[in-house]
Amino acid sequence: MAETNNHRKLRFHILRYNPAQPGDEPRIQTYELEEAPGMTLFIALTELREKLDPSLQFDFVCRAGICGSCGMMINGRPSLACRTVTKDLEADISLAPLPVFELIGDLSVNTGKWMRGMSETLETWVHMPETQRDLKRIEEAMDPALAEEIYELDRCIECGCCVSSCGTARMREDFVGAVGLNKIARFRLDPRDKRTDADFYELVGDDNGVFGCMSLLACHDVCPKNLPLQTQIAFLRRKMVTTGIS
Ligand code: SF4
Ligand code: SF4
Numbered sequence: 001m002a003e004t005n006n007h008r009k010l011r012f013h014i015l016r017y018n019p020a021q022p023g024d025e026p027r028i029q030t031y032e033l034e035e036a037p038g039m040t041l042f043i044a045l046t047e048l049r050e051k052l053d054p055s056l057q058f059d060f061v062c063r064a065g066i067c068g069s070c071g072m073m074i075n076g077r078p079s080l081a082c083r084t085v086t087k088d089l090e091a092d093i094s095l096a097p098l099p100v101f102e103l104i105g106d107l108s109v110n111t112g113k114w115m116r117g118m119s120e121t122l123e124t125w126v127h128m129p130e131t132q133r134d135l136k137r138i139e140e141a142m143d144p145a146l147a148e149e150i151y152e153l154d155r156c157i158e159c160g161c162c163v164s165s166c167g168t169a170r171m172r173e174d175f176v177g178a179v180g181l182n183k184i185a186r187f188r189l190d191p192r193d194k195r196t197d198a199d200f201y202e203l204v205g206d207d208n209g210v211f212g213c214m215s216l217l218a219c220h221d222v223c224p225k226n227l228p229l230q231t232q233i234a235f236l237r238r239k240m241v242t243t244g245i246s
């Protein structure tokens, strides 16, 4: 018996703009595509590019929610396209690049450049005295509960969704965002990092750090890894306030 095909016709309204092409203007372009079972936005965009428009730009690497490269505005909300299934959306789907980051073209943005700048500003690596940097030395075992706590914060995939949802990040170019504050919380927990709260205060104790955050917690709501951003930002702010006045 022939299978009945009652898949929906999806309409993708995509913000197109290639800053590298002289004279190009931002515009919304609409494409139609038949929905397939289990279709994700990764599958849909790949099909659109293969069948309808080879010039469409977007980023994907892992297709499994772990590389962070496919963040985009999906119906106005920052999310991972590879983890979004079309059956959860209306037939009309709006796609736009993440704001705040440098636009490469269409849905592709340079989150790497922003993340690198933030990492350099916050020095997101373990700081230990020269004498302890002996690669032959056996590392001290870490308390498993503490290792678990650090691992929880280390699950950040630097997708940029939190930054794109953040009012402060849109107004303040050097704001380190929830991703940056989460990293400070992570290194602050790490006993190998010998930085003190006074050192961390130097890095995030201003309006580009914890005191620029408006605490409306859009970042917490959109983080695809469900990181405890709300708790971490509140905790860090309390710590930095006490460090600042002591
Ligand atoms: S904190 Fe969450 S939303 Fe922000 S970059 Fe990391 S994984 Fe993405
Ligand atoms: S809570 Fe702070 S970091 Fe999160 S979105 Fe709001 S201003 Fe940005």
Ligand code: FES
Residues within 6 Å of the ligand: 059, 060, 061, 062, 063, 064, 065, 066, 067, 068, 069, 070, 071, 080, 081, 082, 083
């Ligand atoms: S492609 Fe890697 S997170 Fe989506």
